Amino acid sequence: TISNSVDEMMIPPMTKRTRHCNEENEDKFSDLPDCVLIHILSFLNTKNAVGTCILSTRWKHLWKRIPTLTLHCSDFSTLRSFDKFVSSILSLRDDSIVLHSLDFDRNGSVESRLLKKVANYVFSHNVKLRRLGIDVKGDICHILPCISSCQTLTSLKLSVSPKGRYNYEKTLFPKSLNLPMLTYLHLGNFAFCAGGDGPIEPFSAFNRLNGLVIDNCTVKDTQILCISSETLVSLTMRNHSFDFYRIELSAPSLCTFAFIGTPYQMLCGRHLNAIKQVNIDAEMLANYTEPPMILLSWLIDLANIKSLTVSASTLQVLSLIPDFLKDKLSFLRSLKSLKVKLKPLAYGLSMTLKTDKLEKALKAGSELSSPIPDGIVDFLLQNSPSTDVDIADCSRFDDSFDQLPPISSSLFPQFLQPSSQEHVMDDLHQRIQQLKKVVLLTKQYLHLAKEEITRERDELLALKGHMMRLSKTLDALEQQMHMAMNLWQ
Known part of the structure; x- marks a missing residue:
């Protein structure tokens, strides 16, 4: 039966020791009413909640409620x-x-x-549904009617x-999503499509x-996405x-902005x-030879922020801008708090930095520089020297950057995604040229790394694996180009 199949998946064999422990702990919960136990179980994922049915006969059906x-x-x-399941x-x-x-x-x-x-x-079951999360690969037409019917969603x-x-x-x-009670919206892997000649305003109805x-x-x-919300x-x-593309903000109450990834908007x-708190964890893809200047424009345009949290990789991207530290900019005048968080660099930015810095270090006979580029913190504080500075050494971000799930730093799917440009041949040619630059960059670093005696062997082996993936991706792109040329003829 279905009930037995769930039991087989969820209930491990009960040993004598398990029974003994359960008997000792059972009295701690025996005086609690079912509504309290159900409330406690609601904080567990459903698999673990179902697993509690082994505790006693009283718990056998609690998870169903x-x-x-x-x-x-x-x-x-x-x-x-x-x-x-x-x-x-x-x-x-x-x-x-x-x-x-x-x-x-x-x-x-x-x-x-x-x-x-x-x-x-x-x-x-949507009469009182407040929170709904769906993350799948499938046809949206199967789930759109059920979402539109959830008028109580927050x-x-x-x-x-x-x-x-x-x-x-x-x-x-979808253009006709009416959710009058919605206060929080998280959208992933969508394309916002313009209905006419004007900008897209997908959130104005919320x-x-x-x-x-x-x-x-x-x-x-x-080329314009309008975020309009009072x-x-x-x-x-x-x-x-x-x-x-360009993001036009029309949100007078907006006070917090967070960004993760490659800043090209x-x-x-x-x-x-009006924005007072900014969190940025920026990267740079290996196929880009120049750092995104948009990142600097953000800091200049966000003139009144009081709290800035950045990753070390964000500072590394800024440091690659030519003559960046020589400029005197009128920005960050209201800054009260600067927090820098250290974490491992993504592959693309790591390759760019390692090749550049390792080559300089080998020539100068010195060691590689620290995770935070020299002078960049003082540069950010040039107009607000009394700002509190906190540098946190952590392997991953905590509260400031946990709003989104982790993402792979692999750049390979980006190269193989279908072309969105009208001129497919030009787009494929551009991708092939970009990828060839990545291959040259990785080869250069491998050559330099062999000369550094402190370089770990495991890293070299990992990079050779990356080279194999780069070559396969390049072959796939060239096959696409060949097929496109045949179709064009």
Whole structure:
């Protein structure tokens, strides 16, 4: 039966020691009413919540009455076991219990049958649904009706990618999404499409929006994305694409801006000076020979910020701007707090920096410079010398940059994504030239690294693996070019 299949997946064999421990601990919970126990279980992911049914007969069916469902494939060893678990949970859960929250996250292309089952369950249990999260590779038409019907939603996290292992297209964002109670919106892998000649304004209908996250999204048929909201307080962006477009901010209440990735989008608007807190974790792709000047323009335009949190990689990108430290800029005059966080560099920026600095170090007979470029902190504080400075040595970011899930620093899928340009041949030629620069850069670093006696052998082996991937990616692009030429003829 379905019930037995869930038990087999979730309930490990109970040893004598386990029984003994359960008997000792049972009295600690025996006086608590069911509503309290269910409230405690609602903070667990659904897999762990179901697992509590081994504690005693009283706990056997408590999980069926939990008002939250957190279904993440990362909690399972295989996608097949995850799909089976999800289907069983939706069948066995007590239908009389109101659903307050559902979070469904599955890697890889999801079967339409399972996606429809999740969507139909949301549609039939949406009377008091407050939070909804769906992160899948599938057809948005299966889930859009259920989202539109959730008029009580206050939080929506939606990431929908087209099916296919090598499909890097974006899903078109729906234009008629009416969610009157929504205060938090997190969108991933969407393309905002213009309906006419004017700019795109996809968020103007959300009259209560307080927090917005735009995660690897782009624009289509225009170069302007307008973020218009009277209530928006926090804006977070992550970008690892080649797309350049302008973001016009019309958000008088906006006070916090966070960015992760490669800064290639211009910020403009009369409300930039209202932003008081900025968090930036910038990178630079290895195929770009020049650092993005947009990063510097952000710091200049965000004139009234009081708190700035940056990663060491952000400072490294700034340091690559020619003669950057020689300029005297009228910026950051109101700064009260500067926090620098150290973390491992992404592959693209690491290759650029290592080649440049290792070559200089070998010539000068000196060691590599520190993670924070010399003089750059003082440069940022030139107009606010009394600013409090905090340098945190950490392997990953904590509160300031945890608003988004981790992302791979691999640049290879970016090269192989379908061309969005009208002139496909020109686009493919440009990508091939860019990738050849990466290959030359990596080869140069490998040659230099062999001359440095302190270079670890494991790093050289890892870089040789990168070279193999670079070569395969270059071969794939050249095959695309060859096929395109044949079609053109």
